Amino acid sequence: MNLLNSTTPSTALVQAFRRTLRPLVRLMLASGVTYPLVSELLKQVFVEVADREFGLGSKAPTDSRISLISGVHRKDVRRLRSADQAIEEVVPDTISFGGKLVTTWLTDERFLDEEGRPRPLSKVRVPGEQPCFEDLVESRRTDIRLRVVLDEWLRLGIVHIDAQDRLVLNTDAFVPQAGLDEKLFFFAHNLHDHAAAATANLLGSRAPQLERSLMYEGLTDDGITLLDKRARQLGNRMLQELNRLASEREEVESKSAAPRHRFTCGVYFYSEAAQSAVPKVKQC
Numbered sequence: 001m002n003l004l005n006s007t008t009p010s011t012a013l014v015q016a017f018r019r020t021l022r023p024l025v026r027l028m029l030a031s032g033v034t035y036p037l038v039s040e041l042l043k044q045v046f047v048e049v050a051d052r053e054f055g056l057g058s059k060a061p062t063d064s065r066i067s068l069i070s071g072v073h074r075k076d077v078r079r080l081r082s083a084d085q086a087i088e089e090v091v092p093d094t095i096s097f098g099g100k101l102v103t104t105w106l107t108d109e110r111f112l113d114e115e116g117r118p119r120p121l122s123k124v125r126v127p128g129e130q131p132c133f134e135d136l137v138e139s140r141r142t143d144i145r146l147r148v149v150l151d152e153w154l155r156l157g158i159v160h161i162d163a164q165d166r167l168v169l170n171t172d173a174f175v176p177q178a179g180l181d182e183k184l185f186f187f188a189h190n191l192h193d194h195a196a197a198a199t200a201n202l203l204g205s206r207a208p209q210l211e212r213s214l215m216y217e218g219l220t221d222d223g224i225t226l227l228d229k230r231a232r233q234l235g236n237r238m239l240q241e242l243n244r245l246a247s248e249r250e251e252v253e254s255k256s257a258a259p260r261h262r263f264t265c266g267v268y269f270y271s272e273a274a275q276s277a278v279p280k281v282k283q284c
Helices: 011-030 035-053 063-070 074-083 093-107 133-138 146-156 180-203 221-252
Strands: 159-161 167-169 214-217 280-283
Touching (some): 035 074, 093 133, 093 167, 146 159
Antiparallel strands (some): 159 167
8 A cells, every 4th residue: 555645545544543543532531622622733733744744846835735635625724824833842841951860860970870770869968978969960050959950850750768868760761750741741752753653664755763562462460560560671771771872972973063863762561451362462
């Protein structure tokens, strides 16, 4: 099937869209987002994508062409193009700054133990002791108070305080446990990039992106619990290693004049009741 030249969507393609939309619609309904709002939002996105990515050569597409390929009425196309309602990804300050701090904690030898793991940090400097959380914060910014960062990280569940009154990193990657804005950022960012990788692979417009999964049916609760725990261990190990490598490359390439790129590499694990009791395995 050539998706680019197809004039009529195949049954398999429509079923794929239907299945993909279900969890999103579930979140919308749970959040009070109704169909009329989504309908208008879809109009905006159809016009935006058709305008940006489906021109003819170097010529900008006309309202008529966008209306033809998107199915959005030309009157709405004209209205939406003039409004320029495209929304760019905005990283919340908590994540922008906090992500850099976590990266430093995971990669800077001053804040690692003998096995290369992030060690617990005392809150403030103590003469003769190892670098502390105050040193970590000041390694990235000197214009922000330690208490502000600490209170926010405790609220988000990024760190906890141990019995020795030291700060311990709760996860091996920056994943806030609270804070709606932060959760929504990762929700949109991660789903977008996963879907973008899968879409690029289907369209064949570039070299294949890494987008693999392993699927089993017929496991018990005990089996799922075991596999979930192991997936977290292996996933965190992979993300730690990529984090170190990316941090090293960022420093090495900081003075290069070459064009810049971004990347996302993620891990997820999902389970639910199986529709069939017959054990199956598939890798794709």
